[in-house]
Amino acid sequence: MSQTSSSSSASFSSATQGVAESVSGAQSDALIGLATLGKTALALAVVIGIILLCSAFLKRVGPGRKGSGQHLKMVASTAVGQRERVVIVDVKGTWLVLGVGGGQITHLHEMPAPEEEIANASAPSTAAQGSDGFATRFASALRHNTKERFSSQDRKPGGDA
Template sequence: MNTTQQQPVTPQPAISTGSMLTQVSGVLAAIIILILACAWVAKRLGFASRRSGNQTLNISASCSLGQRERVVIVDVDDARLVLGVTAHQITHLHTLPARPQPETTDSPQPKPDFRQVLQSLMKGTGKNK
C-alpha cells in the first residue's frame, strides 16, 4: 500500500481586476488634475500668452471701474480707441490720435571688437604690462 500524502496547496492571492482599474483611473485623474492646476497657475502668473497673432491691436492701458467694468485704451494701426467694457457690451468712448513713432538713428554706434574691450579692461584693472 502506497500512501502518498499531498501537501495542502495555499492559493496565491489574485489581483482583482476591479482594484487595478480603480488604481489606474485614480492615478489618471490625479495627473489630469495636476495638469489643469499647472495651467491655471501659469495663466494667473502671466506665463501664458494673452495676445493673438495680430500685432496691430494692442491694449496699452486699462483701468478698472468696478467688478466687471473697465475703461481700456486700445492701439490700432492709425488711432487709439478709448473703450468702455462691461460684462455685456463694449462701447466706443473716444478716439485719440496715434502715438508718434520713436525716431530711429540712421547710424547705430559700432560695437567695439574683442581686442579693444580686453585692452580697456586690462587698463582698468592695472594689469597691463
C-alpha cells in the first residue's frame, strides 16, 4: 500500500507541476501576445502618422500648385439655387462672369478687371495691412444697417416710436 501511495503522490506532484507549468505557460503566452499586439499597434500608429504628414505636405506643396494660380483666380462666388452658382473668375486681367450648375458652365458676361483689383493683386501684402480691414468694414456696415433699420421704423405710420 505504501508503494501505491507513493506512486499516487508522485503522480499528484507531477500533475501539480504540469498545471503550474501550463499556468505559467499561459501567462507567458498572454504576455507575448500583448507584446505582439502592442508592437503591431505602434507600427500602425507610425504608418498613419506618416500618411497624415505626407497629406499635409502635399496640401502645401501639391503638384500643379505653382502653374495653376498664375493666370486664373476666383474673385467672387454666390449661390443662386441649391446647385447653381454665379462665379467671377479673373483671367489675366479680364473678369469672366460664369454660371455654374447642372454639370455645365455657362459664360454670362466678360469685362475688364477694375484697376484697383489689379493693383491689389500685384501687392497683396500692402492691401492686407491697409486701414480698411474686415473689422472696420464690418463695424461701418453694422452702423449703416442699424441706422437704416431704426430710421425706417420711425417713418412708418403705425410704428412704436
